[in-house]
Amino acid sequence: MSRSFGLKWADLHIYLVFIAALAVSASGQKAFSLDSLPAENLDQETRCGATIEADAGTLTVPSVGQNIEPGSICIYTIHLQTRSNFRFNISSLNVTGGERDEDCSDAAVRIYALTNLVPAESVESYTFCDDNPPPTTGSFFLSGNLATVIYHASANPSEESGFTLNFEAVAFQPIPTTHESSYTSATTGLIRYPVEGEYETNRVNTWLIKTSDADANLQLDVLLERIDMEECEANGNFTVNDVCLCDALIVYEISSTGILEERERLCGRSNDTLRIEYLGPNFIIAFFTDHIDVPGQGTGFQVIYKPHEVATTTTTSQPSSTSGSSTAAPTTTTPRPPATNYSSECGGVLTGTQGLIEYKLDGSYSNYERCLWTIRTPYRSGIRFQLNSAGFEPEFDNLQIYTINSAGIQGSHVFDQPVTSPVSVVLNGTVALVLFQSDFSNYGRGISLEFSAEEGFESGILYYEDRNTVVDVGDTVVTRFPDSGLYRNLELSTLVYMHKNIRAGRVRMNITSLDLQVGTDGSCADKLHVFHVNDPTASPPNNNHLSRYTPVEGICQMSDVVIPDPTNVGQGIILILATDEQSRANGIEVAVDTI
Numbered sequence: 001m002s003r004s005f006g007l008k009w010a011d012l013h014i015y016l017v018f019i020a021a022l023a024v025s026a027s028g029q030k031a032f033s034l035d036s037l038p039a040e041n042l043d044q045e046t047r048c049g050a051t052i053e054a055d056a057g058t059l060t061v062p063s064v065g066q067n068i069e070p071g072s073i074c075i076y077t078i079h080l081q082t083r084s085n086f087r088f089n090i091s092s093l094n095v096t097g098g099e100r101d102e103d104c105s106d107a108a109v110r111i112y113a114l115t116n117l118v119p120a121e122s123v124e125s126y127t128f129c130d131d132n133p134p135p136t137t138g139s140f141f142l143s144g145n146l147a148t149v150i151y152h153a154s155a156n157p158s159e160e161s162g163f164t165l166n167f168e169a170v171a172f173q174p175i176p177t178t179h180e181s182s183y184t185s186a187t188t189g190l191i192r193y194p195v196e197g198e199y200e201t202n203r204v205n206t207w208l209i210k211t212s213d214a215d216a217n218l219q220l221d222v223l224l225e226r227i228d229m230e231e232c233e234a235n236g237n238f239t240v241n242d243v244c245l246c247d248a249l250i251v252y253e254i255s256s257t258g259i260l261e262e263r264e265r266l267c268g269r270s271n272d273t274l275r276i277e278y279l280g281p282n283f284i285i286a287f288f289t290d291h292i293d294v295p296g297q298g299t300g301f302q303v304i305y306k307p308h309e310v311a312t313t314t315t316t317s318q319p320s321s322t323s324g325s326s327t328a329a330p331t332t333t334t335p336r337p338p339a340t341n342y343s344s345e346c347g348g349v350l351t352g353t354q355g356l357i358e359y360k361l362d363g364s365y366s367n368y369e370r371c372l373w374t375i376r377t378p379y380r381s382g383i384r385f386q387l388n389s390a391g392f393e394p395e396f397d398n399l400q401i402y403t404i405n406s407a408g409i410q411g412s413h414v415f416d417q418p419v420t421s422p423v424s425v426v427l428n429g430t431v432a433l434v435l436f437q438s439d440f441s442n443y444g445r446g447i448s449l450e451f452s453a454e455e456g457f458e459s460g461i462l463y464y465e466d467r468n469t470v471v472d473v474g475d476t477v478v479t480r481f482p483d484s485g486l487y488r489n490l491e492l493s494t495l496v497y498m499h500k501n502i503r504a505g506r507v508r509m510n511i512t513s514l515d516l517q518v519g520t521d522g523s524c525a526d527k528l529h530v531f532h533v534n535d536p537t538a539s540p541p542n543n544n545h546l547s548r549y550t551p552v553e554g555i556c557q558m559s560d561v562v563i564p565d566p567t568n569v570g571q572g573i574i575l576i577l578a579t580d581e582q583s584r585a586n587g588i589e590v591a592v593d594t595i
């Protein structure tokens with residue numbers, strides 16, 4: 001059984017659940033330990049950073065038991081909650097590269113004020129290390145209510161390396177600013193703020209994107225779109241240079257040595273897409289709004305980021321560097337992507353902008369195989385599938401690809417011929433099911449199938465989760481979806497249950513709970529689609545093993561199902577949950593076993 005969770009952070013509200021573990025009351029004080037942060041998709045070992053929302057606290061780096069990679073960086077954002085202006089003191093500091101290092105270039109703790117109220121070149125900041133220590137008097141101060149603390153770990157750390165930073169808000173007058181913050185290490189993402197309607201005034205929101213946790217060498221492309229926010233000019237009293245003093249979106253890049261640099265500052269309105277290429281792997285997006293409650297302030301912005309795509313170099317000529325060599329045309333070697341993008345198993349979830357399935361590539365498949373992989377290219381609107389090789393029995397054994405949308409199956413393609421040189425197809429969709437099936441006789445070599453996301457983006461889906469479960473004889477799998485709480489708006493999620501061995505039986509499903517939003521006209525506003533994997537009833541060759549079980553319009557409440565349901569049976573069962581942009585409910589619970 002394999003199971004995978006998708007990115008689920010596009011709306012920062014989801015992260016407030018995580019942050020609740022850190023949040024303290026306005027006057028409370030708490031030590032922040034990374035251990036108290038719930039696991040995201042990443043081991044604590046590799047994660048180094050957090051968002052902190054409090055008026056006072058202590059940041060200890062590393063936290064107990066934490067192992068910080070030499071030379072890596074850790075990033076924290078601190079949002080004061082009710083008062084502004086920071087008082088800091090550093091109660092312990094052991095930050096040194098070993099050599100004399102007055103400019104702290106080998107290792108450092110850096111603190112920056114993040115604000116739209118001063119120009120980029122005037123931002124307040126501090127840099128400390130052993131050879132440039134904090135003031136001996138203890139305290140030092142920083143304006144505003146938002147700071148970022150960046151730790152550049154030494155490449156040659158000692159056991160004592162690290163620091164302890166205490167902070168508190170010192171302004172006397174409380175300020176009624178609402179803060180929200182989020183942290184992610186996902187290498188691809190979409191931030192739309194607000195998800196719908198107009199943003200609220202008097203807020204500071206940050207998104208800390210630290211993809212170096214996943215890959216320190218990433219370069220990112222960041223697209224800023226749908227910019228629609230208040231600019232001071234609209235109120236008349238400001239010069240052009242001051243227009244971003246009211247509401248503003250700022251993109252801060254953080255270098256591999258922990259130096260923060262403002263890359264973009266935007267306000268006003270634009271339908272153009274602003275593209276930042278080759279951004280480093282770590283950045284902060286900060287959105288500031290002022291206290292002026294002007295109706296119609298704007299619908300916010302959208303940010304899409306992804307690894308920079310290197311243009312594919314297609315070698316068409318003989319290799320030029322091999323003198324005297326008589327090799328044939330160069331063979332393309334496909335580097336193996338990370339594990340989430342790669343499968344050599346019979347089925348699973350692959351997520352990423354590209355990936356590879358190699359199934360029984362060096363041997364033969366068997367008769368009666370059924371393998372189903374779920375492929376997700378997050379927030380992208382098309383997927384290219386390239387079959388590099390396959391030794392199918394023509395027509396009777398094949399690879400069936402189906403893309404999914406809120407209506408069910410969106411597009412499909414069947415590869416049913418042996419392949420020795422790559423063939424490819426592009427299908428519209430952001431998620432696909434890939435079914436390999438072999439019939440009762442005659443088999444051949446396995447398959448190598450690559451996928452890669454196309455250029456376009458799918459912005460109609462904000463949330464997803466894909467699960468893919470292999471059910472063996474005697475297993476009973478009970479799934480509640482979502483695990484807890486309500487499902488999301490604009491969600492498109494998939495649940496797949498495949499029988500491990502179709503010669504040994506089939507899977508059976510009972511829907512034990514179904515609570516999705518019903519529209520005012522009684523139709524399903526949010527819907528569940530069920531498909532079965534079964535042999536077609538038509539004469540072979542058979543290239544469509546998926547059949548719809550639920551009505552075309554989907555199902556959404558218990559009156560739409562029967563229990564027990566003796567006909568909800570197949571070699572595999574596929575559930576698709578598709579929700580609209582508003583009103584959420586509890587979701588589904590199903591019990592799956594074998595017969």
Ligand SMILES: [Ca+2]
Nearest residue numbers: 393439441442
């Ligand atoms: Ca066959």
Ligand SMILES: [Ca+2]
Nearest residue numbers: 517580582583
């Ligand atoms: Ca809904």
